[in-house]
Amino acid sequence: MSESTGLRARKKERTRDAIGDAAVSLFLERGFDGVSVNDIAAAAEVSKPTLFRYFPTKEDLVLHRFADHQGEAARVVRDRASGVEPVAALHRHFRDGLDRHDPVTGLTDHPEVVAFHRLVFDTPSLAGRLTRYQLEDEEALAGALGEGIQARLLAAQVLAVQRVLARANWHKIAAGRTAADVHPEAVADADQAFGHLR
Numbered sequence: 237m238s239e240s241t242g243l244r245a246r247k248k249e250r251t252r253d254a255i256g257d258a259a260v261s262l263f264l265e266r267g268f269d270g271v272s273v274n275d276i277a278a279a280a281e282v283s284k285p286t287l288f289r290y291f292p293t294k295e296d297l298v299l300h301r302f303a304d305h306q307g308e309a310a311r312v313v314r315d316r317a318s319g320v321e322p323v324a325a326l327h328r329h330f331r332d333g334l335d336r337h338d339p340v341t342g343l344t345d346h347p348e349v350v351a352f353h354r355l356v357f358d359t360p361s362l363a364g365r366l367t368r369y370q371l372e373d374e375e376a377l378a379g380a381l382g383e384g385i386q387a388r389l390l391a392a393q394v395l396a397v398q399r400v401l402a403r404a405n406w407h408k409i410a411a412g413r414t415a416a417d418v419h420p421e422a423v424a425d426a427d428q429a430f431g432h433l434r
Contacts, residue, residue: 252290252300255280259297264351268298268359295365298356302369305340309394310376322381326394327430330401334422337415342405343422345415353406370395390433397429 258279262271273294277287291297309326316325333341339349356362378391404425408418 251280251282251286255282255287255290256297256300259291260301260352263298263355264348268294268355268362293365295362298352298362299365299369301352302340302366306369307373307376308340309373309391309398310380313377313380321434323390323394323430323433326398327426327433330398330426330430331423334405334419334426337419340402341422342402342407342409343415343418345409345413350406350409354410357403357406370399393433397433401426401429 255276259271259276262275262279273284273287276297277284280287291300308329312325312329313322316322330341334343337344339346339353342353344350356366374388374391374395377395378388381387381390401422405418405422408421409415
């Protein structure tokens with residue numbers, strides 16, 4: 237990669253981050269429906285067409301934060317050590333996320349993350365779009381697990397378990413409990429749920 241190509245890529249990444257950060261900040265302040273795309277473009281100091289080059293829809297301005305986890309379950313299955321069962325690898329990965337208080341597990345009490353989750357879960361268009369991401373993850377995981385209905389059923393079950401566990405954790409945190417306080421319950425719930433999957 238040439239130096240100018242590297243500079244362009246870094247500039248694009250900074251622009252994307254600036255737009256995304258401006259959007260989430262405005263959404264948290266005024267709610268999803270209280271912010272227009274024009275408001276976001278102005279806050280990020282870009283044109284509306286530039287904004288749409290980075291984020292095709294208003295929902296993408298919020299949900300891009302989930303992009304790092306897109307296809308994660310499939311990667312865990314593909315990258316697992318030899319002799320480790322897929323469900324065991326996914327269980328270990330989820331438990332590691334709980335220990336790190338990874339927001340994707342719902343077990344984080346950082347105020348901005350709690351507010352962000354509330355924004356996503358309480359806004360119908362965002363919750364609907366998140367479901368689409370989850371279906372894409374389910375397809376990817378099924379592909380990593382193998383072929384046929386068994387792989388598809390297991391993928392759906394694993395991702396449903398992770399979603400239910402994360403939502404239960406988030407509800408406890410949103411009710412005012414700390415992540416440290418919820419952690420033992422979250423671990424026990426995860427162990428029980430993945431035990432049923434096995």
